[in-house]
Amino acid sequence: MSPTLQAVLAFVQTWWVELVSGVVIVAVVPLVAGYIVLMERKLMADMQARLGPMRVGPHGLLQPIADAVKLLIKEDIIPDNADKVVFWIAPVVSMTAALTSMGAIAFGPAFQVARDINVGLLFVIGVSSLGIFGIVLGGWASNSHYSIMGALRSTAQLVSYETAAGLALVSGLLLAGTLKIRAIVDAQQHFGVWFVFLAPVAFFIYVVASIAETNRAPFDLPEAESELVAGYMTEYSGFRWALYFLGEYANMIVVGAVATTLFLGGWLRPFPNVRWMNWLDALPALFTAAVGAYCVYRAGKQPVRVQTWFMWGVALACFVVALILAVPLLVAPLKFLVPGLHGAFWFLLKISAYIYLFMWLRFTLPRYRFDQLMHLGWYILIPLAIVNVLAVGVAMILEMEYGWNRWLAMLLTTVITLATALFLLRLNDKRAAAASSAAPPPEEPSTEDSYAG
Amino acid sequence: MGLFHDHLLSVVLFTPLVGAMLLLFIPRDAQMLHRVVGNLFGVLGFLVSVPLVIHFPVGSNDYAFRETANWIPSIGAKYALGIDGITLLLVMLTTLLGMIAITSSWTAIHTRTKEYYILLLLLQTGMLGVFMSLDFFLFYVFWEVMLVPMYFLIGVWGSERRLYAAIKFFLYTLAGSVIMLLGILALYFNAAKVPGSVPTFDVPALLAAAQHFPDSLKVWLFWGFFFAFAIKVPMFPFHTWLPDAHTEAPTAGSVILAGVLLKMGTYGFLRFSLPLLPADAVLRAKIIHILILLSLIGIIYGAIVCLMQKDMKRLIAYSSVSHLGFCTLGIFALTPQGLSGSVLQQINHGISTGALFLLVGMLYERRHTRLISEFGGLATPMPNFAAIYLIITLSSLGMPILNGFIGEFTILQGAFVVNKAWAAWGTLGIVLGAAYLLWLYQRVMFGNVTHDVNKTLPDLSVREYAVLLPLVALAFWIGIYPKPFFAYIDKPVEKIVQQVNPKFYEQANRALPPAAPVVAPSAPASLEVK
Amino acid sequence: MLDKVIFFFFAGVAILSAGLMVTRRNAIHSAVFLITTLLATAGIFLQLRAEFIFIAQIILYVGGIMVLFVFVIMLVRLDVALHQIQFSRQKWVALLVTLALALEVGVMLWSSRKVPGQGFLLPNAVPAGKLPPNTEALAGRLFDAYLLPFEIASVLLLVAMVGAVVMAKKRT
Amino acid sequence: MTPSGYFLEHLWLIPLFPLVTAALMLLIGRRLPRSAVSFFCVGSVFLSFVHAAGAVFQLLAVAPENRVYQQILFEWITPGAMPGPGGLVNFVADWGYLLDPLSCVMVLVVTGVGFLIHVYSIGYMGHEGGYYRFFGYMNLFMFSMLTLVLANNLLLLFVGWEGVGLCSYLLIGFYFLKKSAADAGKKAFIVNRIGDTGFLLGIFLIATTFGTVRFTSQMLSDPVAYAGILETLRAMVDQGRLAYGAPILTGIALLLFVGATGKSAQVPLYVWLPDAMEGPTPVSALIHAATMVTAGVYMVARMSAIYQLAPVAMDVVAIVGATTAIFAASMAVAQNDIKKVLAYSTISQLGYMFLALGVGAFSAGIFHLMTHSFFKALLFLGAGSVIHALSGEQDLRKMGGLWNTIPATSRPFLIATLAIAGIPPLAGFFSKDEILGHVFNRHNESLIMDRYLFLWAIGVVTAGITAFYMFRLFFQVFRGRSRVATELEEHIHESPKSMTVPLMILAFLSICGGWFALPVLWGENNTFGTFLEPALRGVKDEIGGVEVGHHTLFKEYLLMMASVGIATLGIWLAYRLYLQYPKLHSKVAAAWPRLHNLLINKYYVDEIYDALFVNRVKDLSTAFGVVDAKLIDGVGVDGAGWLARVISRISMWWDKWVIDGLVNLAGKITNGLSVPVRMFQTGVFSSYAVLILLGLAILLGYYGHHMHMIVRNLR
């Protein structure tokens, strides 16, 4: 064997998990993203008391695939005056950044690409923030006013809210005392509590900021169709558009994963240290089995035979997954698989919940005005986050140096921060009142102002 | 507590500055907050100085509460603080008057309150620094620091001719202090010339070194310092800035100016000028005679000029010239009594003239005029005001059992010992003092109310009482039981006299028959029954 | 081996895109290539096991500063600039000077390599596996020995921020 | 045996009672009802009187030699070392009280007469505003006066001295709405101040001469530590360091006497007293007749040891006293204001006292002081009662015929008038006669005319004038036809009991007060003189001692007859001029218009003083103001400014043409040189960058050969 081949083999032997994970990420995430879209449409439909996509596949289960096919075969339009290279490269950057950042995320204790990277969480944040270039370059390259407006808005929004999100994360990181993804989760296990309970304000800030970062409603100003058609994506179509789309949903997964890791206990099941809650270990298998059973129940009610079969197939898949989750619990030699598999289950479940929250908010809340958005970011969230960081720091000192009860200290933190929040809001109201009394609010706030700030 | 104790003087010195800093961060339009914070630090400035009195080692021969730290090592300048009994009294006077001046401004100042309080507090730090510093360099820095806030206080918050007065004040004092700077430098370099000496600005060290200078140099140094201090005091031909500055300054400014700032000059004479007197007796006598002459002229001249003044503040300002003449007379008599009396008179002048300015300021607040002719018969609408005014007037004109008498008596006695004529001329000042002060009192308080506006003037408010009563109480205290004050001054004064006029003690000791009681010519028994 | 591959890959990308950055007429392109360079440099940092600097480079340089650049480029519409001469008159002089400098540095580096026993490789570097955890080590150093510079840097940033806001603010 | 007892040990209470009530009045008096004010203020004076009387009795209980009680409360002024008689001494003035026979007399007079006048004031001031203020001041006065008479040292005496001056100022200016009242108060204070400077200088001289200001160290625990003037003086005389007539003693005596002339209204400083009548009448009675004005007499008597050693000063005192006596008496003749007459009479009587002191008859002076305080207080109070009855009328020409209208006033008034006129056996006769006798006794009989005879003659003439003007007053007020304005006529009323009872008591005292010192020739021992003798004894009997006792019975009678005779003559004259032929006095006045004018205008002394001093000081003040504005500010400060401007103009010219020329030259040269250099200054920063890089390249090229060294040092 040639040394090169040997080296390659050695490489593969050492890094197979990472490679597999990487491949899975690249291969599966688009699919998952598609299904997230489906879920979103279905949920929206449900909340609006309608059915949503029902045609393609049973209950529209194949809709994403149909969409993907449509997008792939659509005509690829590049505007004449566009900067072709940049136009071409921008969606890729967006997608790449999202996927790359996933590399450092641990989907359960077993599944992680960049396993012992020292700066884990920072890596995720840093790399995912590169996605902004995709947006801004795409917007610029389209050579369209709508696009560039959207790009600028997006940039401003991202830069602003990244700060708040980062500061919110710092509060959590202070508690964890490390940047390593695993260590963070281990810390939560060690504490016996998710950090969301210790630093609720930080979590709240992160939720808000992450919504803004992913350009989702109610902060979807960059792609506000009523104002900017589709923002930076106006000139995009077909596959490039799909890439943007995927990037966005992948980003949602990323922020969900970050939130899950830092605040929601990562892959830990609820009450990880409480022995009598150990029955929760069985929950994943039972849950999937229940889904399978539901599919079986629904199979009989399908109007078309194909759909019945398909339903059966889904049920089968669920049962298989349930089996996979259950067997290691029951079979002693396979016990080593339990943490990895169950961890992945819980982790995904939490991400799903997080994304569900996003959707829920999107369906519920109206869109912000741009200056309001900026105002919220700079005048409320960032000060609040700073206060929160300071307060958490003080609380930790109180706990470590003066032996305070952790809960008490953290409660204090929360109270202080909430008081600050109230103060900020009042200040805000006052300022708004002063502004409105001084001059009638402009009918249409000029967007240029907001960029400059 | 340890920190507080070890750096008591620094704490006292910088408390007002901290207040000024704090005020910097308060928005411009929060006037009430300025007042509250300003007053808070005014009171705090006094409170932190109270431990000085409690812990002061009475009867100690050296400076107390010393603090030393290197400041500019390359030239030997140090951050050196320390006080003796004399400065203790002056420091306490400063903090007290500072507090009172700040409190008195509560309703008087409506514009730029922030800057006003900042400047007042800064001024207080400057003044305290001048009294406390034991390093010429530091001394000079504080001396100049003091100048600027006062300039602005007069120039911004003064009355009509404030700019003229402020500039006059500034130029006069600056001229003096520049000459003093030359003096300091001359002292420094000449002391550094001595082989084996380390360049230093240390006050005791430099003054000790100056004792070995040739007389010609010492004379030069003396006159160099003299100008700065004489202008500050102010002595006779340099006094014309004072009426203008006093008249135009806001009340608090006048109080501080009269109460403390003028004492810088006398303090400087005491501390720095006296050791620079030449050793040669003839030369020294010449200088002393000139200075005494100027003091006497100041006493009489100031008093006589008072008689023609139409403006109350101006009158009081000229009375300051007269009173400070007593202080310098006491200093240059070079006897323990003269010096003690001078120090005490400085305190007294701070109390009485400060209170007089406060009172006039209160009138000014009510009527916005200081012309004597605008008043008359105020005793009817404002009896309490009149009563306190009377007490202060009496204290100022040297009525026994009030403070002024003790100081004047002691000074004149000290001068009398040296030269009877000096005291005789000095007493003329007392007569004239009674004349102009009572005449003023009569014109303002007695008779029918001549202006209808004055009929409804409100009497003193609680705050004004609070401002005035401490001063009245002090006036009575010093008048009735001045012994504690003398106890603070005794030792430092003795030290100064021994340094400056050792002959005083030598002569006396020679005259004293050995081992015999001072006065016991005949047996006590025979004294009793005769 | 892997190290070398990684280094040369990143170094190549860095130099190449740096060259492109300087030569592109379009500022956005320059920015894109600068981003590439910076990312490549970040790779080099990673190869040097400086993980924190790596991520700082990405977050601050790429994610922060470059976003700002792109933002500003977009704000100041440079359509006109595209049609102007992109290099200044002194470009030949400049190139000459730079080349001279390059030559000198090159010669120096080359000559220093010829000093016996003083190769470029310093043998006492700690092997990659035995390095202390980078972030912790850096933090320990930063907040211990370099606390004052750190604080000064923070003040510097604050000043810069205020300055930028003041300058860019519209005079009203 | 040393004096002791409750009252002596609580000597300090005597001045304290009035002080407490004074403070009470001045602090919260406005809120108290009148009855409370009266109760507190009069009560406190009464308490003082009781304590004083108790203390005196306790002092009397011991042998005459031991009748000194002294207590030191605390050290008051301790300014440090000063040269004393025997070297350096620590000067101490203490706050202490001394009770000896001299102060016994004074304290009894002050508290006793003071109490009566306080009682009187209840009625007199009953309808005035500022009741509390009046009593507050009065009590403050009592405190000051008692401090004055009880002080154990000169400085504390000075406290009282100034205090009574202050109260006098306040009380004269009590009707402060009246300008004349306020002016009079101010005048009193300032004139007193002039005297005080002499006093103060005298104190200084005493302090430097004796090293102490304490009167005596008798009855102190440690006489050595607490030196007294008396003992030191005695020691110094013993040692021969001071002799009879030593200049320094004369100096002290004269300086102190300057103070006394101020306070006791002697020539030339008497001018304030007539004006002081602007105050309420009880004030005039208490302060300007009975007590305060006698402070000078008391002080001279207190320092008698020194005066006895200073013959020149004694002569000055006597001459000033005699001059004042006749001078003031002559002015009293022409006055038409009832109180002014009494004021001049007071001055005149004070002159008598000083005459006595000046001839060495200290006890006679003090005796006259006491009797005078009785009858003069009575006169003033009576006058007050008259004024009260006439609703404020003070002009003699608008009175008359009140003898039966206000009997309770007129009877005592007659007694007082007789007493002051020197009619036996009333008090004034004895005291005045004793003085005249002493003066006459100093007369060297070998000479036909010496100064004592002259002084005696003045005294006798004055006695006549006194009798004349007093009866002129009496006749004009009480006898003859009523000249009272008709609208007042019906309002005439007798004063309330609170006013008339003190009058009666004082009348009794005016009658009997003289019997303390019956002349020796009547076979009586001079009780009063004997009692005072220990306190007034000089340091050496043989030097300067008063030669008493050379009189014969005959001479004594002769003198008595002379004085009584001349008094009778005065009364007769007054009767003729004012009662019998009421028009006659104006004819007399018309006969000597100049003299009359001179007397009416009080010899123009006020005008002369105004012209000589007051206006000169005012002119000086204006002049000095001008000096300040024009000379110091104008020439000095502005001149400096002008000079600076001139210099600046010159230097501007110099700068413009010479310095700037050079500078411009340099600039032009530089400009020329800059042309090639400017090529590099494109203002475009990349060209600067090129230069920087070029520099770097050059540097590297130059130092390049060191590079391997640098690299080597890399480790």
Add this chain to the structure above:
Amino acid sequence: MMPIGYYLFLSMALFLIGAIGVITRRNVIVVLMSIELILNAVNINLVAFSRIFGDVAGQVFALFIIADAAAEAVVGLGIIIAFFRNRETVLEDEMDLLKW
């Protein structure tokens, strides 16, 4: 472990490219970017030496330089925006206010 020379060469190359950018480009924004490149080159040196010497101090300074670069970029861009607003240009040879 790579010999340090590689890093030095890389750093030198980036530095010189940056320098060329600074002195030849007319667009101020690109000039600023070139300065960033220069700073980055310095960072490479610092980190490389830090690695060789096993001392994180170099990285600390690299961090400071990044902060400094951020400050510089912020201020520089602020100036450019202000300038652009006034002069409608970002060409450096039109920015000759330095020459007075």
